[in-house]
Amino acid sequence: MALCEAEKTFVLHGVEENFRIDGREREDYRPMELETNIISHAFGSARLRLANTDVLVAVKIEVDVPYPERPREGKLEFFVDCSANATPDFEGRGGEDLAIEISNSLAAAYRSPEVFDPSKLCILKGRKCWKIFIDILLLECGGNLYDAVSIAVKAALWDIRIPLVKSVTVDGNNIDMDVSEELHNCQKLDVTGAPVMVTVCKIGEQCIVDPNVAEELCSVGAVVIAVSQDKFSTVLQKGSGSLHPQTLLECLQMGLSVARRLNEALLETLQQIKPSMNQDVGFLK
Template sequence: MATVQVSEAEKVYILHGIRDDLRVDGRGCEDYRHMEIETDVVSNTDGSAKVTLGHTAVLVGVKAEIGKPRPMIPNEGYLEFFVDCSANATPEFEGRGGEELGTNLSNVLYKVFSNKHSLDLHSLSISPGEHCWVLYVDVLLLQCDGNLYDAISIAIKAALFNTKIPRVNITSDDEGGKEIELSDDPYDCMRVNVENVPCIVTLCKVGHRHVVDATLQEKACSVASLIIAVTHNGTITCSRKVGGGSLDPESIFEMTETGKRVGKALHAPLMKLLQQEESLSKKRVRVGFLC
């Protein structure tokens, strides 16, 4: 994870501000930085999104391919994650510096998104036991200024919302085999239902309080963090402690309740923004066609 050096005086300043619910950039302890979301930004994907959270920038592309379902779940599709840490994000990612972080991020994403509570994986099945849709989710870290998990989860939800999977027509040939035909019509597609796709809320324990959307400076003052994946109705699908410090049971309970509250409040404006973005995109396409 990208880190910064913070002097003792800076730590005291940050700790005292958080204690009084006034962070260095003027936010409260439960406030996010300014966020920008763009969808359909990569042309050679089935869905894509870019999220900028403060100075953290993440690009996600989703590619749908026909594959073979896993033996234990023959009537479901699945997701594959790959996280690439660009050396332009921070010098620490140069060479093999970002590989460990990318692996850790991928492992968390598998637990958060690849389960029946987050995504309807049955809808990705084409022919049980034979064919299914595999969604390859590629994550690229463009800039790093803290709170990667939250930015990535929002970008993935936006990219899945933007994903358009071609309709499949299965026919039987004379020899009893099956032929799969994909629709050529770009509007004849299947959409992924992202209503239950969770957003990750990362809470950092700084002093005797905890904050959401911590910057790298605040992260340097934190003893430990709690990652919580929350659905639109406040259900927690995954939680994990990160960092070398420890958290007492009372702190974990308080951070969990805060994460549920903040995460639940994050979904409604996010979905509204994605729907507005899509409607504006459709209008631009129609105007271009008329012209």
């Protein structure tokens, strides 16, 4: 997508007047559609559509061995796939660098035990643990990928169902686990403190959140911060361009304020979702 100078000026003036080209104010998000439990063979799943940005997340679990330096913790691994149909920029290997950046940012955001407690995934200290694979598929790109991905990941982890381990028997190097096969006999993860990412862009002399593609092209600088429910940023990543220290502080203040409201709205929505285990739901039904 390319913008002429007149289009860029139109976007700039709209931001200055706090009336963006789609009618939003500077701190407003575009409409979102969220679905959970939409992939039957996954342990947890979610799909988020943020205007023209579409993200699908599926979670799978397997038994693994803890890291030697962290014997009481489980493992969390992120994998991002940029579909070639999402945007022409992803054709060939065009989306690989972006996929690595997003997965690394998510790993850094979830690294702190204050936002996600990996000890809940430990089965037997130093011997067995749960390893969670979070597969993220970018179906369509309409701007603000980091925010959309982080929201979808948190929703998928909220939906996750971990099999209940009834007992563990150790006989030398052999470890036998009695895992419940009942679908409803499972554990849920507490992800209320899991972070969401907020992208703050500077256009002209003002900062905005949830930029669309046109606004991203007009941005002179951007930062991405990850904020948990009641904590400040767990990861900070600078996007393109450069920012004055005072501008960076303003971006952080806006991002923190918006992230707290976003977290509250997301948790309220997730608590209202009660999918039926015997009914097909979602767009993959």
